[in-house]
Amino acid sequence: MPNRLVIVDGIDECINSGHESLVKKKYAxxxxxxxxxxxxxxxxxxSHHLPLSFLIFSRPEEWIKRHxxxxxxxxxxxxxxxxxxxxHINDVKRFVRAELSxxxxxxxxxRVDEEWPEEEALVRKSEGHMVYAATVIRHIDDEYSDPRQLLKDIIKNASAHRPDISHSTPLSSLHELYRxxxxxxxxxxxxxxxxxLGDVIASGYLWFEDSTHIAALGLFDRLSRRPPGSGVKALRPLHAVLWAxxxxxxxxxxxxxxxxxFREFLESPHLSFEFAVDADRAEARLLSTMLDRMTxxxxxxxxxxxxxxxxxxxYNWCELWGWGKENFxxxxxxxxxxxxxxxxLDLTACIIQTYCRIPDLYFDYSPxxxxxxxxxxxEFFVESMExxxxxxxxxxAQKVTSHTQSSLDTAFTFVLQATTPLALSKDAVKYxxxxxxxxxDEVTLQPGWREHKVVRALGTPGPNGIDLCREIIDVLYERLEDSEKATKYNLLKHIYKVMVREKNPILESEDNPFNRIFWIDKPESESDYERDS
Incomplete structure (x- = not known):
């Protein structure tokens, strides 16, 4: 039986997409x-000698060639x-002839079947690159313009604007076309x-409820307080290079x-000149608009x-900030x-609202x-500060650290002791x-951590925080093998002791999370207190 042929086209364009894999990554x-x-x-x-042959297409990127x-x-x-x-020249010529017709x-x-005056020049300028010819065809195929004039402009202006640098790469003609x-x-x-364009590049690895480009561009309009439809209208002239x-x-x-x-072109100032997109600046601006919205x-x-x-x-400000700590x-x-x-910000409210918005089957990680x-x-916000x-x-630094700590304390205490149901999904409770x-882990590094408000809330959860409390205890138990094993050991024993004292109904339930912890009812020793203090 002959081998089956597997065609892998465009290895050089392969990227990790959080949207397609539905896996939340820390960074792309x-x-x-x-x-x-x-x-x-x-x-x-x-290597497994399967009856498969692979045909791999790629641009000759250096790292691909080397591998x-x-x-x-x-x-x-x-x-x-x-x-x-x-x-290639004849391939491009046939393609151009068919498309112009x-x-x-x-x-x-x-005179549909006659050659356009600029047809030969277009084929010549393509230098055999089909992507060049296809981009020109998309550019002139514009219902709002005269395609003949657009093609004339491309051919006429190519030489006038072509700098010496255009001779330095195999795709120089394509880069000049982009310009x-x-x-x-x-x-x-x-x-x-x-x-x-900066918004599009900055959001490349962020999460959208509706990731169609029209919905996403409308979202950027609202964040930036632009008139509705501005984003779509702004990109309309770029139909030759964007699926818009x-x-x-x-x-x-x-x-x-x-x-x-085209994206590489935009992010390379030595190619795009006045049309360069500063990705760091675009990400900083997008983060700023998110924080404004959260007010x-x-x-x-x-x-x-x-x-x-x-x-x-x-959903995205925290991930973008995490990325920004290494960049902008x-x-x-x-x-x-x-x-x-x-x-x-009312960071407490933002944290709680984030969890309230998480549906089931979200991602593998919390937003x-x-x-x-x-x-x-x-100290998340000050890690990268000079x-x-x-x-x-x-x-x-002191203000943002204090604000973050206070907000986290209040948020976790609130959800553990909520007096009204928060309608958290199962995944939200898990995250x-x-x-x-x-x-x-940070709380228990502090002296007197047993009196910390979150620890107290764990020992005395409200009726609407019981499921979350169970889940937290399970996570702490599963993480006992971490480096801070002794601290988690004492934290679990302390929570159990408080629940016994308060006669918490969790201990009488069938799914009592402490049932599998055989050592939980052993008393804490004085040395435990000394070691954790």
């Missing part, structure tokens, strides 16, 4: 690592340069267009770029319905403003996971328990 995996991992997976399949030329692949891979074996017919132009397309956009809208506009209503925001080279969330609004931009802000939040000039915005992954959650000894810097258990 590095694109190069993901591509190498896919190649290694293919090699592993091949395929390594000893792991050398004996099983036969590299073929398609530009050496194919008749289609456009002429759809626009009702005369031409950007320049063809109305100048009065360019500032808005660049801002919206007519016929693309269902395209997703994280797959908006038709070809990955409307107060204790009085807990449990109430939120609009889409509010949900987006609650490292200098005093960039972190001062967002720090002050956090200090001004606030980056906050609790930190060694000390209360503590230069300046009084203003120290003041901000709450994990996050609270992580926070207790």
């Amino acid at each position: 995996e590095d694109q190069e690592d993901v591509q190498i991992r896919v190649l290694d997976l293919i090699h592993r399949l091949q 395929l030329e390594s000893g792991l692949f050398r004996d099983v891979v036969e590299p073929v340069d398609l530009y050496e074996v194919g008749d 289609r456009i002429a017919e759809s626009f009702g132009l005369e 031409q397309i950007m320049r063809s956009c109305p100048e009065r809208n360019r500032s808005l267009m660049m801002e919206v 506009g007519k016929g693309n209503k269902s395209s997703y925001i994280d797959g908006l770029f038709i070809h990955s080279s 409307s969330i107060t204790t009085d609004t807990i449990g109430s319905k939120l609009e889409g931009d509010g949900v987006f802000a609650l 939040l490292k200098s005093k000039t960039t972190y001062s403003d967002p720090m002050n915005k956090v200090i001004a 606030l996971y980056p906050l609790f992954e930190a060694g000390k959650p209360s 503590l230069d000894g300046c009084p203003d810097t120290l003041s901000i 709450l328990a994990r996050d609270c258990a992580s926070y207790l």
Whole structure:
């Protein structure tokens, strides 16, 4: 039986997508690592001698070439340069002829079958790159413009704007085409267009309730307080490089770029010049708009319905901040403003409302996971600060740390002792328990932790906090093998002792979480107290 052929197209465009995998990552995996991992997976399949042959297409990125030329692949891979074996110019010529005929017919132009005056020049400028020709075709296939004039402009202006740097890469003609397309956009809208492109790039790994690009762009409009529809309108002239506009209503925001080279172009100032998108600046701006949106969330609004931009802000601000600590939040000039915005928030209400909004089957991690992954959650915001000894810097650091600690204390105490049901989903309770258990690692480092309000709330949960309390105890027990085993051991014994004293009904229930902890009723020794103090 002959081998089955498996075609893997576009390895160089493979990225990790949190939306498609439905797995919440702390950060997006590095694109190069993901591509190498896919190649290694293919090699592993091949090593099992399955009746499979793989045909892998990719641009010749350096890390891909290097990996395929390594000893792991050398004996099983036969590299073929398609530009050496194919008749690319004629392939492009046939494609261009067919597409121009289609456009002429759809626009009702005369002499459909005759060559357009610029047809030969277009084929020549493509240099055999189909992506170049296809991008030009999409650009001129515009119902609001004359395709003949658009093609003339592309051909006429190509040489006039082509700098010396365009000769330095195999895709130089494509990059110049991108610049031409950007320049063809109305100048009065360019500032808005660049801002919206920044939103798209900054949100690449964030979570959306509705991730279709029209819904996402509308959400960005609300966050940025732009008129409704501004984002969609701003990107409409870029239909040649984005899956936006007519016929693309269902395209997703994280797959908006038709070809990955356009995103690379935007993020490379040496290629895009005045059209460069500063990703760090765009992420900082998006985070700022999220924090602004969260100012409307107060204790009085807990449990109430939120609009889409509010949900987006609650679900994503923490992850974006966690990412920013390694990038755009490292200098005093960039972190001062967002720090002050956090200090001004009703952070307690924001934390509680986040959990109240989590549906079942969300992700593997809480939206606030980056906050609790930190060694000390209360210091999450100041970990990347340059503590230069300046009084203003120290003041901000102290305020935001105190505010975070107080907010976490109040939030966890509130949900454990809530007097009215919070309608938390099963997943929300699970994430709450994990996050609270992580926070207790910090709490139990403090002297006199047994009197801490969250610890007291665990020992005396309200009727609406019993399920959460059980879940937290289970998590603490499961984490006994962690480095802080002794502290968790004493914390569990202390909670049990308080529940016995208070005759908590949890201990009489069938699903008493302490039933499986055989040592739980052993008394705490004085040495336990001394070690934890």
